[in-house]
Amino acid sequence: MHALFADRPSAGHALAEYLTGYADRDDVIVLALPRGGVPVAFEVAQRLGVELDVFLVRKLGAPGHAELAMGALAGGGTLVRNDQVIHGLGIEEEMIAQAVDAERRELARREGAYRVSRTAADVTGRVVLLIDDGMATGATMRAAVDAIRRRGPAHMVVAVPVASEQACRQMRLVADGVVCLNTPSTFFSVGQYYADFSQTTDEEVRELLRRAVITK
Template sequence: MHPLFADRPAAGRALAGQLAVYAGRDDVVVLALPRGGVPVAFEVARRLGAGLDVFPVRKLGAPGHAELAMGALAGGGTLVRNDQVIYSLGIGEETIAEVVAAERRELARREDAYRLGRDALDVTGRVVLLIDDGMATGATMYAAVDAVRQRGPAQVVVAVPVASEQACRQMRFVADGVLCLRTPSTFFSVGQYYADFSQTTDDEVRELLRRAVTAG
């Protein structure tokens, strides 16, 4: 199987090319799901001339199956459960509560670590482009859309370089617009479609956000 993208910045440039309708507008904000979505979103924001911020969301990995999402957690207390996974694996409520508590702590840590005291961008009445490096189940993005809506945007548009057909299709029921550049018929993980899918670090996230603020 040949990778679709060299790395996340390359994927971001490809994605930006399909989002040109949003270029030069002062009502557009780009929100990245960290960490992997930040290098993608940085390229999109730079090419569109839009503000960039992070929107931390944590996948709730199923015990013993970390790659499988039993739900997702986003800012503002938004919790999305994947009951199909929970029931199929027989995961108890006590276990779920423990995972949620741990991920809430990590969510708070990332908020503090990434913004370095800067306030979150105001999305009230604006068009939000919500970006990640890909979607497998869509659980994380679903939580993000739900949480962003609580902040009063005019529209929420989901944009990713690659996604499973099912995740892309289901996202159309919750977002105002959806752009999935590629939806391979056989989909196992987001990483398989990148030649370089090395982990994005906290330092890289902070540096990209600093560069975005400086450019703005």
């Protein structure tokens, strides 16, 4: 199977072309899901000339199947469960609770690592473009949508370079708009559609946030 994108920045360039209607608007903010969504979102924010921030959310990997999401945890404690995976694998509540505790600690660590002196952007009454590098099950994005919705945005658009057809359908039920550039009929993982899908580091996230502040 051939890659659709060379890397995350190139995916961001492609995604930005479909979001130009939001360019140069003070009421628009791009929120990236760290870490992999940040290089994609940075390119979109730069192309549109709008503010960039991160929104922290963590996938809850199923025991023995780390890439398979049994749910996701977002900032503020929002938890989304994937009951199909939980019941299908017979995952016990104790295992779920352990995963939630571990990811809550990681969320707190990343909050300190990425924010430093930055405070979270206020999304009340604004148009939010919520971006990641892709969606497989959509559980992580769903947790983010649910958590952000509680903060009172005027409009929320989920935008990704590649996603499963099922994830895109699910997002259309909860977001105000959905942009999925590619929805391959056979979908196993987001990484298979990138030539370079190397891990984005905490330092790269901090650097892109710093550059976004300087160049905006």
